[in-house]
Amino acid sequence: MKSRAGEHHHLSHVVSLLDSLLVLFLMAPSAHSWLASKCSVFEDRDYWFSEVDCHGEKLIAKCSRVTDIRQDLQGLPSNLLNLCIKMDAYAPAVPLAAGSFSQFVSLEFLSIHGCFSQIQAGAFQGLSNLTGLQLTSHSTGSSEGCCEAALGASVFHHLTALKTLDIALYKVSNAALEVFDGIPELEKFWINVCMEDWSEVICRLTRLTLVHEFILKAYNVGILKHPDCTNWNIPAGERSLLRNLRNPSLDFHRIEKIEQGVLKYFGDLTHLTLEPWPGVSLMMYLALFGISKINNLSIKGHRLDLGELCQLSETYSTEIIAVDFEIIDTTTVVAVSCDSLKSMYFYSLGNVFNHYLHMNTFLSFTNLSTLGVMAFLLDPLDFRSICLSSPQSVRHLSSLALSKSNLTKLVNDQFLCFVSLETVELSCDRISEIEELAFRGLGQLQVLDLQGNNIWHIRRLTFSGLYALTYLDLQANPISQIETRSFEHLTNLQQFLLGDLNPPPLEANIRLNLTDLFGEIPRGLGYLFISSGLRPMRLVFGTGGETLNRSLSLHIKGQRVTVENCEGSLLKSVVTLRIDSGQVLCGAEFIGRYTRRVEQLRFTSVFPEDVGDIVVINQLVHLRKLSLENIDLSRQPNVAVMFHNLTRLEILALTNCRIDFLDGSLTKDLKSLRGLHLILRDTVKVFSSFVENLFSLRYLHFWNLRIHCSCDNAWLISWAQNSKLVEVHVHDPSIKEMECLAKNGIDHLKFVQYTKDDCSFEVEFVLFAFTSLSVVTFMLAVLFHRFAGPYILPLYHIVQGWFQETLRKDGERRYRHDAFVSYSGRDERWVVEKLLPNLERRGPPFLRLCLHTRDFQLGQDIVENITESLYGSRRTLCLVSRNYLRSNWCSLELQLATCRLQVEHRDILILVFLEKIPSKMLSAHHRLARLVKTRTYLAWPQEDELQGEFWDRMWHKLRPKTGN
Incomplete structure (x- = not known):
């Protein structure tokens, strides 16, 4: 039986695809993601290549040199969570207008560094989710530089979710009396104000009754007197409401005059900063304030x-x-x-x-x-x-910090009785020698910071007894000698920072064996930093056991570093790898070959042209963050495949790197890439295919981008302007000021103007026309395939038959069969038991019939089988029954036979009705009904005596003529 698989082709998914393509290619740009050069967007602050000095962890935007809030913030995503703005300090002050941030309805933190001529009511309207607001003037604290912006009574009224408010270097005297009303959820209030009269602040604070943490810095107050709030209709007794300001912290510089009991309204103080008058007793000075407790x-x-x-x-x-x-x-x-x-x-x-x-x-x-001493001489x-x-x-001493003292030596048993110490900081000092057992007795010590000293010799028992130590910092020390197993006592060590190693100059290479240092690497070691400064180094990691921390962060610094025992468990445990070196090789290969579990890799080279072949990066399939800095990628022989296989990579930074081209061969596997940061040396070619595979890209940052003046690069302008999902930032210079290198290799032209003058027709019109034509062609092809697909091959045979019929002279033609039998599979029993014995086995001549169950080619398309069999037979015999009328395949065979009949104009179609079919049922099949009306057909007789005559007529009709 004929298979009905594929009989009906559902095109709903094709229609959906067409709709998507139409939207993608034909709609007008509805989103502007080309950021002004004054703003940068970071999806999270864990971007190695950027110092995000802005509050928050996710979706951060930083804008600098801002002169117009609305204009300069255009293109920022509306779902921003954290926004930090630095106004242009040299531009004239402008008002902060109402609704300036109304488009950022999801904003949770807002910081504005700058001064406005006025902050209008409703300036923060729409920020119902804002929990943190920071307003800071440009000034560094001098009264001459304080911002005199007027703060209206309704400035903060729309901030219903605000919990933290930080105002610095604004003149409160210019603010409305009710300026701090209407902030129902405020918990933390930090204010560093420019004022001379204490009342300017105090009388406005009486309305704050829910603040849990209050910090006031009043550096410019010369006279501290009781606040006079009579002009605000606040009775003196109600000033006790200031006691509701829990955890108050006050910070003053030298005050010329203090009235008795001036701070009694605050009750107990959490923190107080003072500069007493010279020669005045501190006790007498503090007594003037009327405070009962200072924590x-x-x-x-x-x-x-x-x-x-x-x-x-x-x-x-x-x-x-x-x-x-x-x-x-x-x-x-x-x-x-x-x-x-x-x-x-x-x-x-x-x-x-x-x-x-x-x-x-x-x-x-x-x-x-806790005891901290800095810049004092100690014995x-x-x-x-x-x-x-x-x-x-x-x-009772648990923390001791000594810095910039005259300590040059730590002697044995120096801290023997300091048994409760948990933290010891002896950094930035002149310690050059540590005797053995110097730290004996510190059994509870967890943190030991010795960075920035002159330590050169680590003895066998220097750190003996520090069994609880988890953090040891020895960086920035010119260590030239480390005795064997000097660190074996540190079995609980989690973070270890060592260097700068500096053996005698006669030793060409520094050799450091961690097994010699520890015996066995601590199982809980989570961070390891080793530095040889500017000298080459050979590292031997040794064995760490199978129970070594499986989330190790490794930081290596040196001129050139060679690693031995790369197959050990230590490198297999590395998930974060940072390299500051010309090369870090295991044998002749990059160390990344042996850190297959690494998720974060940052490689900063001191020799850009000679880092070795680092293509092995494409084997680090777990990488999520990758930063390459100061590397000449144009010298890498396999740079085209360096980022292949990195399907999990989320952040890629190329800083101060040289590369000749950026195209799709680099990014074909970066399906998960969200952030891309590029600071490239020299001129680069950027092809449009570079971004075609970056389906997850959200942020693209170019710094100091230099490209060729070519229409091949013109796509960048339109893509940056029209890309719906990607925030594109071109910085230093901005994309408007960006120059391109002319074809003569000397002149520099404005890239935007160049594209308008030379590429507008080529890029815009041609691409639009080509895209539109491609979409229309695709739609027509789909529609043609949907409605005419099954008839393409039959059409070919019809045309071929028409030509043959036109050109033939004697009517002779070779056929494989005498008749093609078109019948329903449900009537196959009649065909086998009646048709074949009476036609094929009767002769001579013996007829050759074509049956689909017997003569169709296996594996060939059904429509193709039908067409070739029908045109390879002299006649077509249609066995009509109710089953025949219900079969789609039989309907197709009848259509093709009818088409052949119309073209060849010969008696080639024979209809046989196997049963009596009512006219009503037959009328539903228009083609067959017309044939019945215009052609003689045979009906299968039910009487046995008439069947012999039926087969005689059939056989004579189908037998070939003499000579054929």
């Missing part, structure tokens, strides 16, 4: 009495004190209790070599947990003396 106190001045510091800590229950003084008097501290104080920070304002501070000074601070023996004389006095 965190920062003071700055010339001379400090440490005993008085202890006294005020007890009086005001102060837990944290930071002092910035030139001279500290320590003679009275022993007689005073300092039980309340938990954290102290000392910073010297003078020359470090003139200020000496003994650790014994802090013996009275029995509950001290390393003080630590020992404390442990000998008063070991209990430092048992």
Whole structure:
């Protein structure tokens, strides 16, 4: 039986495809994604190639040198979450008009750095999702540079979800009295204002009753007096509402005059910063403010009495004190209790070599947990003396930070009694030698920072006893000698930073074996940084065991680095790899060949032309972020396939790289790429195929793009302007100012103007015409295939038969069969039992019949089989029955036979009715009904005596004429 598969071709998916193509190719541009050069968009802040100094993690936009908010922000996506704007400091101040940000309805954080002539009511209208707002003037804090913009009463009324408000260097005196009304959800309010009268702020704050965190910086206040709010109809008793400002923090510079009890309205202070009058007792100075408690106190001045510091800590229950003084008097501290104080920070304002501070000074601070000392001279023996004389006095100390002191050596057992220390920072100092067992006793130490010293020798027992250590920073030290297994005690180490290694000059290559350092690499190691500075290095990673951290971040820095034991477990565990080196090779191959699990790779080369073959990058199929910097990709022999197979790559940055062309061969597999950042050296050719495969691209950033003056590059302008999904940013210069290199290789032309003058017809009209013609052709082809597809081959045979009939002279033609039998599969029993015995087996001559079940070619298309069999037979015999009328294939065979009859004008069609069919049923088949009316047909007799005559007539009709 004939197969009915494919009998009906449903074209709904084809119609949908046509609709999509029409929309894509024929619609007018409805989205403008060509960003002004003043704005950059980042999908997330985890872009290595960019320092995103803007709040938020997702969908961040940064705009700089802005002069007109509406115009310069055109093209930014409407679903922005975080927006940071820097106004042009040299442009005249303009008003911030109402509805300036109404298109960014999803915005959650907005920062504006600049000054306006006025901020109009409704300026932030529509920002119902905004939770953070920052307004900062250009000024650095001087009263002359404060912004005098007028803030109306309804400026913030539309910010119903605002939780954090930060205003800096604006004159509050120019603001309406009710300026801070209408912010129902405000929790954090930070204000750094330019004012001379304390009342300007205080009287406006009485309306803030829900703020959980309040920070006020008033550097320009010379006189601090009780606020006079009578002009605002606020009774003095209601000023106690300021006590609802929880966690208040006040920051003042030197104040000339203070009225008694001026800060009593705030109750307890979280933080207070002061600069007392010279020669005035600190206790007497603080008594003027009327404060009962200060949790965190920062003071700055010339001379400090440490005993008085202890006294005020007890009086005001102060837990944290930071002092910035030139001279500290320590003679009275022993007689005073300092039980309340938990954290102290000392910073010297003078020359470090003139200020000496003994650790014994802090013996009275029995509950001290954090101590920071910077720019004071220290005696390393003080630590020992404390442990000998008063070991209990430092048992509460958990954090110790010493910087810019005269420490040149750490002796053994120096910290023996500091048993509670968890963090020790000895950075940016002059330490050159650490004796063995210097850190003995620090069994709870977790963080040890020794960066920026002069350490050259790491001894076998230098870090003995630091079993809890998780972080060790030895970077920026000229380490020339490390004894075997110096770090084997650090079994819980998670982050290790080592370098700059600097062995004697006679050693051409630095050789570092991690197995020699650790014995066995710590299982929990998650970050490893090794640097040889500007010298070559040979690294041996050794074995780390199969239980090594499976999410290791590895950072290698050096001139040229060769790695041994690349098949070890350490490289197999790397998921983040950063390289700052000319080359990092395993044997003769790039190290990436052995870091197959890496997800983030950043390679910054110091030798752009000689990094080796890095095409192995295309084997890192797990890569999500890739940054290549200062690399000459034009020298890479396989650059065309370097980014193949990277189907998971989301961010690609090429910074200060040289490449000859950008085309589709580079990007064919980057299906997941969302962000693309390009800073390219020299002139580059950019082909339109470069972006054809980037289906997920959302952000494309060009910096200092230099291209050839060619119409092949003109697509970039129109694509950047009309691309619906991709935000395109061309920066330094902007796309309007971008120049292209003329064909003479000397002159530079304005690229936008060049495309208008030389490429507008070629690019716009030709592409439009070609695209339109292609779409129409495609539509016609689909429609023709839908309605005429089955008749293409029959049409060919009809035309061929017509030519043969026209040209034949004697009417002779060779046929394979005497008759093609068209019948329904349901009537096959009659054909086998009746038709074949009475026609094929009767002779001579014996007839040759063509049956689809027997004579069709296997594997050939059904329509093609029907057509070739029908035209390869002298006549067509149609066995008509009810089953025949219900068969689509039989209907097709009858149509083709009728077409042949009309062309050849010969008696080639014989109709046989196997059963009586009512006229009503027959009338539904117009072609067959017309044939019945115009041609003689045979009817199968049911009486046995008439059947013999039926077969005689049939046989005589079908038998070939003599000579054929």
